Amino acid sequence: MGRFEGRVALLTGASRGIGFAVARRLVAEGAQVVLTGRKQDALDTAVKELGDAASAVAGRADDSEHRAQVFAHLAERHGRLDHLVNNAGINPAYGPIAEVDPSAARKILEVNVLATLEWTKAAVAAGLTRSVVNLASVAGLGASPGIAVYGISKAAVINLTMQLAWELAPGIRVNAVAPAVIKTAFARPLYEGREEEASAAYPLRRLGEIDDVAGPVAFLLSDDAAWITGETLVIDGGSSIRPLA
Numbered sequence: 230m231g232r233f234e235g236r237v238a239l240l241t242g243a244s245r246g247i248g249f250a251v252a253r254r255l256v257a258e259g260a261q262v263v264l265t266g267r268k269q270d271a272l273d274t275a276v277k278e279l280g281d282a283a284s285a286v287a288g289r290a291d292d293s294e295h296r297a298q299v300f301a302h303l304a305e306r307h308g309r310l311d312h313l314v315n316n317a318g319i320n321p322a323y324g325p326i327a328e329v330d331p332s333a334a335r336k337i338l339e340v341n342v343l344a345t346l347e348w349t350k351a352a353v354a355a356g357l358t359r360s361v362v363n364l365a366s367v368a369g370l371g372a373s374p375g376i377a378v379y380g381i382s383k384a385a386v387i388n389l390t391m392q393l394a395w396e397l398a399p400g401i402r403v404n405a406v407a408p409a410v411i412k413t414a415f416a417r418p419l420y421e422g423r424e425e426e427a428s429a430a431y432p433l434r435r436l437g438e439i440d441d442v443a444g445p446v447a448f449l450l451s452d453d454a455a456w457i458t459g460e461t462l463v464i465d466g467g468s469s470i471r472p473l474a
Contacts, residue, residue, distance in 0.1 A: 233450075238252075238260050238314065238450070239352065241266075242266055243316055244271035248264070248316035250439035252264055263285065264286075265287070265295070266287060272286075272287055290340050293347070311358050312357075312359055313352045326378060363390050366380070367463060369384035391459045402455075403459065406462045435466065
């Protein structure tokens with residue numbers, strides 16, 4: 230039996246990229262999954278690939294009505310919820326932080342931070358039983374030139390993870406992962422046209438793949454991590470161990 234046999238997981242922003250890779254991993258280990266995302270056609274494609282173990286509800290992560298629809302769907306289809314993966318995130322602003330439009334900064338914080346909190350609160354109210362994993366980023370661990378507001382939002386997610394872990398213990402564990410550059414459409418502006426140069430910054434000499442994140446997320450959700458909560462697992466190909474001089 231797989232680690233997630235008989236369990237139900239909800240994943241936000243999971244029609245493609247890291248979210249989809251996590252969903253695929255959970256299904257391979259026995260889970261039933263409910264996916265969310267903005268685009269119905271992308272979700273339909275994801276569900277078709279995952280098979281009968283998957284279903285989906287389209288909508289914006291920061292839309293309270295969408296959240297209500299998702300939890301109504303969960304109640305009707307499964308009647309339970311064991312795991313939550315807060316993967317939805319945006320970054321519509323690139324450049325110096327002083328030049329970021331306040332409306333863009335506000336939207337980043339609403340989706341990346343406040344929606345993560347709201348999904349978790351709603352999941353707990355719906356009877357979440359086991360664990361949460363939030364998607365943070367190495368951008369939240371230090372200065373992140375060009376994507377500063379995104380970095381600020383992910384720093385907030387890391388702290389939010391600790392706060393939730395403290396308040397929801399002992400019944401529910403809450404952890405996060407902080408990937409470096411993963412080869413997704415979301416991160417393409419960070420490496421497109423210069424992948425070899427970007428890879429050289431990592432001791433493992435390559436950028437991350439979506440499955441490099443899916444495995445650690447599955448571990449943190451599973452009972453193999455039963456005595457781990459409030460932690461942020463850095464997934465960065467060794468970049469954080471570079472010598473200072």
